[in-house]
Amino acid sequence: MSLTERILLGPGPSNPYPEATAGLSAPLLGHLDPEFIRILERACDGLRTVWGTANPLTLPLSGTGSIGMEAAFANTVRPGDVVVVAVNGLFGARMCDVATRYGAEVVRVDHTWGEPVDVERVLDAHPAPAVVAAVHAETSTGVESDIAALGAALRARSPETLLVADCVTSLGGMEMALDAWGVDVAYSGTQKCLGVAPGLAPFTFSERAWRRRVASPPVWYLDLGLLGAYVRGGPGGRAYHHTAPVAMVASLESALERITREGVDAVAERHREAGRRLQEGLAEMGLEPFAAEGHRLPQLTTVWVPEDVDSVKVRERLLTEYGIEIGAGVGEYASTVWRIGLMGHNARPDRAELVLAALRRVLDRPAG
Amino acid sequence: MSLTERILLGPGPSNPYPEATAGLSAPLLGHLDPEFIRILERACDGLRTVWGTANPLTLPLSGTGSIGMEAAFANTVRPGDVVVVAVNGLFGARMCDVATRYGAEVVRVDHTWGEPVDVERVLDAHPAPAVVAAVHAETSTGVESDIAALGAALRARSPETLLVADCVTSLGGMEMALDAWGVDVAYSGTQKCLGVAPGLAPFTFSERAWRRRVASPPVWYLDLGLLGAYVRGGPGGRAYHHTAPVAMVASLESALERITREGVDAVAERHREAGRRLQEGLAEMGLEPFAAEGHRLPQLTTVWVPEDVDSVKVRERLLTEYGIEIGAGVGEYASTVWRIGLMGHNARPDRAELVLAALRRVLDRPAG
Numbered sequence: 001m002s003l004t005e006r007i008l009l010g011p012g013p014s015n016p017y018p019e020a021t022a023g024l025s026a027p028l029l030g031h032l033d034p035e036f037i038r039i040l041e042r043a044c045d046g047l048r049t050v051w052g053t054a055n056p057l058t059l060p061l062s063g064t065g066s067i068g069m070e071a072a073f074a075n076t077v078r079p080g081d082v083v084v085v086a087v088n089g090l091f092g093a094r095m096c097d098v099a100t101r102y103g104a105e106v107v108r109v110d111h112t113w114g115e116p117v118d119v120e121r122v123l124d125a126h127p128a129p130a131v132v133a134a135v136h137a138e139t140s141t142g143v144e145s146d147i148a149a150l151g152a153a154l155r156a157r158s159p160e161t162l163l164v165a166d167c168v169t170s171l172g173g174m175e176m177a178l179d180a181w182g183v184d185v186a187y188s189g190t191q192k193c194l195g196v197a198p199g200l201a202p203f204t205f206s207e208r209a210w211r212r213r214v215a216s217p218p219v220w221y222l223d224l225g226l227l228g229a230y231v232r233g234g235p236g237g238r239a240y241h242h243t244a245p246v247a248m249v250a251s252l253e254s255a256l257e258r259i260t261r262e263g264v265d266a267v268a269e270r271h272r273e274a275g276r277r278l279q280e281g282l283a284e285m286g287l288e289p290f291a292a293e294g295h296r297l298p299q300l301t302t303v304w305v306p307e308d309v310d311s312v313k314v315r316e317r318l319l320t321e322y323g324i325e326i327g328a329g330v331g332e333y334a335s336t337v338w339r340i341g342l343m344g345h346n347a348r349p350d351r352a353e354l355v356l357a358a359l360r361r362v363l364d365r366p367a368g
Numbered sequence: 369m370s371l372t373e374r375i376l377l378g379p380g381p382s383n384p385y386p387e388a389t390a391g392l393s394a395p396l397l398g399h400l401d402p403e404f405i406r407i408l409e410r411a412c413d414g415l416r417t418v419w420g421t422a423n424p425l426t427l428p429l430s431g432t433g434s435i436g437m438e439a440a441f442a443n444t445v446r447p448g449d450v451v452v453v454a455v456n457g458l459f460g461a462r463m464c465d466v467a468t469r470y471g472a473e474v475v476r477v478d479h480t481w482g483e484p485v486d487v488e489r490v491l492d493a494h495p496a497p498a499v500v501a502a503v504h505a506e507t508s509t510g511v512e513s514d515i516a517a518l519g520a521a522l523r524a525r526s527p528e529t530l531l532v533a534d535c536v537t538s539l540g541g542m543e544m545a546l547d548a549w550g551v552d553v554a555y556s557g558t559q560k561c562l563g564v565a566p567g568l569a570p571f572t573f574s575e576r577a578w579r580r581r582v583a584s585p586p587v588w589y590l591d592l593g594l595l596g597a598y599v600r601g602g603p604g605g606r607a608y609h610h611t612a613p614v615a616m617v618a619s620l621e622s623a624l625e626r627i628t629r630e631g632v633d634a635v636a637e638r639h640r641e642a643g644r645r646l647q648e649g650l651a652e653m654g655l656e657p658f659a660a661e662g663h664r665l666p667q668l669t670t671v672w673v674p675e676d677v678d679s680v681k682v683r684e685r686l687l688t689e690y691g692i693e694i695g696a697g698v699g700e701y702a703s704t705v706w707r708i709g710l711m712g713h714n715a716r717p718d719r720a721e722l723v724l725a726a727l728r729r730v731l732d733r734p735a736g
Contacts, residue, residue, distance in 0.1 A: 001387075001622045002403045005395040013396055013614060019369075024615060025393035027373040028381055028565055030693045035370045062567070063431040063589065066610040070589045098588045191611060197396055199430070199567055199613035218586050220466045221431065221438045242434040243380060243559060245567035247392060248616070254369045325398045 009355050010327035011139050013191035013198050014343040020196045023254030031244040039253045046256025047202050052177035059231045061201040062245050065168045068187025068201035071222040072164045075213050079103030081130035086117040089138035090330050116295040117145035119153050131162045137170035140330040142291040142302035151182030162209050173271040173299040184209040195344025196255045199248040272298045274342040274352050281356040285365050290337050301340045311335045314362050322358040377723050378695035379507050381559035381566050382711040388564045391622030399612040407621045414624025415570050420545035427599045428568040430613050433536045436555025436569035439590040440532050443581050447471030449498035454485040457506035458698050484663040485513035487521050499530045505538035508698040510659040510670035519550030530577055541639040541667040552577040563712025564623045567616040640666045642710040642720050649724040653733050658705050669708045679703045682730050690726040
């Protein structure tokens with residue numbers, strides 16, 4: 001065990017809400033205890049609220065965010081199905097890998113990293129795919145894409161196609177309305193804007209997707225038929241599938257209670273304000289934004305590392321001298337981009353000021 | 369969040385070691401933080417110690433115990449491979465389901481529930497299978513099988529076959545020597561004898577299994593090639609795969625530190641003593657054991673529900689009047705068998721006395 005305290009301003013994990021930490025270490029309950037079932041149900045209700053969906057099959061999957069992506073494709077893709085994937089960063093690229101493993105014929109629509117998804121190009125890629133998939137908030141680039149626009153255009157063009165949205169870095173930090181947007185399948189992680197430790201993948205699956213699901217997917221652990229029988233119950237009660245990660249679920253429930261009490265809109269506004277202050281401050285310091293203007297995520301800011309600066313050394317000094325973690329870039333941008341997150345409990349002006357002050361010292365920039 | 373306290377004496381989760389709870393709520397670290405990497409490495413070392421293996425690829429998978437079973441077959445089974453499964457309870461049966469989904473030709477060797485695995489019958493089932501799989505400690509029946517004998521006989525008969533062992537309910541509560549036994553692949557859960565909340569699946573994979581692994585398994589999340597690059601690192605350092613569940617890993621590391629400090633043999637002896645006292649006390653009360661004599665797990669005791677007794681009502685009274693959770697039976701034994709666990713932190717004489725006293729009151733049996 002380490003007692004070192006960090007201010008986690010990378011791309012996640014972020015520092016949990018205090019309520020989430022309290023929930024994590026609350027007395028442990030059995031996974032079939034009536035008290036735990038109530039906690040699980042409240043967690044599922046809370047996920048419906050932050051996601052803006054009425055999907056009965058909304059639950060935290062027992063794994064980290066990536067398992068949500070795995071479950072999305074495992075339960076929707078049959079060998080030979082056409083899956084159109086919008087790729088504008090690492091997580092879009094990963095979707096192609098995952099879908100391919102389930103036998104999909106992937107049609108990959110590449111975008112320049114840092115740009116949002118181009119709805120028309122994605123829809124022109126195939127007339128009637130089984131699935132279209134895109135990332136709402138690209139963790140690798142700090143870019144928001146317009147899932148509402150993608151959903152509306154898709155419904156008009158190809159009403160049978162299922163829409164999968166990666167919401168790992170958006171859920172809990174932005175206003176969302178999955179049902180109104182026409183999203184069928186979405187997943188997230190707990191360690192970003194939801195303000196919980198990593199370990200669960202919030203997941204939601206529409207009735208339309210349910211009717212067309214793969215009956216017996218290759219992955220037993222992620223078989224939604226079996227999972228649904230535990231989470232939703234049935235005529236014979238709840239059927240045991242696997243032992244739920246009870247401490248993590250209690251932590252998620254506590255964080256969701258905190259978020260819905262503060263108000264989803266207020267939480268989103270808090271993320272916007274913190275992000276705005278950070279992005280203004282970085283500009284004042286002369287740092288150039290990486291993500292395209294008008295599509296920058298407030299909760300995850302990407303900037304170019306100044307040309308004469310050693311990216312690794314700066315991150316090391318921030319960690320050792322100030323206890324602040326920020327993230328490196330991804331792939332070819334590993335040493336040329338920084339990613340700074342203000343997510344969940346860290347979406348506050350004081351956190352923005354803190355990282356700006358520390359960066360200014362480490363980069364030796366004059367006060368603004 | 370619930371603040372209700374339970375004494376968890378079912379088949380798991382058990383009450384965590386206090387050290388594990390402290391680790392769970394310690395300040396959160398990033399998954400690439402040098403401090404966290406040290407914690408992860410110590411956790412992997414601790415798993416090697418309790419398992420008795422030198423396998424470099426030993427790690428906690430990011431899911432509950434069942435994901436260990438999934439990973440075992442996902443990384444070893446190619447379509448058409450013959451997999452012999454010893455079935456003497458629910459988890460053996462589940463192995464058949466999981467292996468079948470990866471395309472295995474499963475040869476199922478059924479045993480009466482409550483009996484241990486019959487080594488000769490299992491080996492006679494096929495001359496040279498790709499995989500033989502068995503459960504070390506069957507959670508559904510409370511039976512121990514002799515994996516050492518199975519391993520020795522298998523090596524003599526079919527040296528190329530991989531041996532998979534389910535150690536969900538044994539790891540951390542029994543002396544184990546995987547390498548000496550000839551086990552290639554093993555998995556466990558954290559919420560039983562390891563004394564940690566549910567949420568991780570300890571996993572180990574031998575060098576022999578590594579050489580014959582499936583290069584690109586259907587499940588991206590459990591691809592050991594990718595996972596190994598993060599856990600073991602490589603020439604270019606550690607490659608990001610997914611965000612590790614840092615709080616759960618810190619909790620596991622704390623529990624393993626506690627177990628190895630107490631001593632693996634001493635911990636196993638503590639489990640034996642607690643189980644012996646419980647099984648003696650139940651016999652004094654006139655309750656009949658379910659598991660075959662000589663093969664009863666000390667950490668998980670199964671008894672027949674007396675004929676005139678309503679199983680559900682007794683469990684409800686134990687929970688509401690005494691705060692004690694015990695488990696029902698599984699499948700056809702749901703209302704005729706109880707499962708009482710004394711695992712991890714609960715493997716103590718006082719816990720045995722406590723559940724015996726409460727049961728005696730609820731069943732209205734005279735003092736022994």
